[in-house]
Amino acid sequence: MREIKILAIVVFFTGLLYWGVEPFAHTKLHPHVEAPDYTFKDVDGLNGLTGDATKGAESVASNCTACHSITAVGFPPVMDDATSAASYGVVPPDLSTAGKIYNADYLAAFIKDPATAAKTSHKFEDGASHPMPAYNWMEPQEIADIVAYLQSIAPKEMTSKEVYTDACQRCHSIKYGDFYGGSMAAKTPDENIKSYMGVIPPDLSQMIRSRSEGYLHEFINNPQKHLEGTAMPRVGLTLESEDKVIDYLTEVGDSKKEQRESLGGPFLGYLVIFAIFAWLWKAKIWRQVH
Template identity: 75%
Template sequence: MRELKILAVVVVFTLITYWGVEPFAHSQMHPHVEAADYQFKDVDGLGGLKGDAANGASLVQANCTACHSINKEGFPPVMDDATAAASYGVVPPDLSSSGKLYNAEYLAAFIKNPAKASKVEHKFVDGRVHPMPSYDWMQPQEIADMVAYLQSIAPEKMTNKEVFTDACQRCHGIKYGDMKGGSMAAKTPNEHIKAYMGKLPPDLSQYIRSRGESYLHTFVNDPQKHLEGTAMPRVGLTQEAEQQVVAYMQEVGDSKKAEREALGPKFLIYLVIFAIFAWLWKASKWRDVH
């Protein structure tokens, strides 16, 4: 009977810690942030306009290919990555997959005003300007046409690694890499991306472990929620693309997660069986003492 009382006391204090102390400590160390907004309601987007992809093709080719490649449409990069990074601060993305990766509302807002849409206006003050010029002088319909064109040329399917490469690798590297591809260095050389961002962006090999899936989703969707004033831009990924980015980070940094989670229930069953036999053994040996 004494053992049951001790067990009850341990259980009570454990539950108080688990449901009382730990949630409070977590709330202090990790303040609540609003959930990710994959509709991008706060941006100046398409405004309900439907684009004409044919007209958008002419507009994109006339206004974008001087800096951006569109390999799928036969527009190669105008310079190598190192030269582009030296010119712009960061390697401009290839636009072949942008219509799939980025939310249409965000994409339209980014074309209009890149610094505002990506929430990094605080970086471009005192004469500093965003490497991509604003196109808010265009007619809203023209921007809608450009977005429609980018969506029309986008691939229907992309692997997790392909999404990560197009969405993140211009700034971030994967030092440890996956089992097949090895390490992946950032496309922008360290000296240029450090000057552009203010500090060297972190390697993402183990970020799934150090930050966790929930944090990564809200951070990628809007970095300012977690780190006000951070130089990392709001990327504008669709929910699907963002899930693929996080999934790839998990493939690299926590490849044994599924195996580990499958082992958990088996281990708990083992502990229960072991506890039963331990109690029966103790009862048989100590019966005469009590």
């Protein structure tokens, strides 16, 4: 009976600590933020306009291919990665998949004003400017046409690795992605990205383990919510694309997740059985003592 009372006291204070103190500490260490917004209703996007892909092709050829490659339709890179990184601070993305991985409204807003859409205006002050010029002088319909064209040339399906490569690899390495083979190194050299961002972006090989899946969704959708003043831009991915990025981070950094989680039930069962035998053994010993 005495042992049961001691157990009850331990359970009570453990519960008080876990459900009383821990949640309070958690709110201080991890303040609540709004859920990710995959509609991007806060940006100046398409505003209901429907684009014409044929006209958009002409606009893209006139305004985008001077800096961006579009290998899907035969526009090769203007410069190699090292040269373009030295020129712009970061390697400009190939636009072949932009219409697939990015939200259409975000894409339109980014074309109009990249720094505002990406929520990095604070980075471009005192005469500094975003490497991509703002095209807010364009007619809204012309921007809608560009978005329609990018959507028309985009692939219908992409693997998790392909989405990660196009969405993240310009800045981030993920060296465990090919076990140090080099193909998953950041496309922008360290010296250029450090100058552009202020710091070398972290390798993402173990990011899924150091951060939760929920945190990564919130951060990718809007980094400023968790790290105000960060130079990392709001990426503008659709929910589908963001899921694929996190799937790839999980594949690389937590490949044994399903196996590890499947052990939870058997392990708890083992503890319960062990506890029963331990209690029976203890009861037997105490019967002999008394």
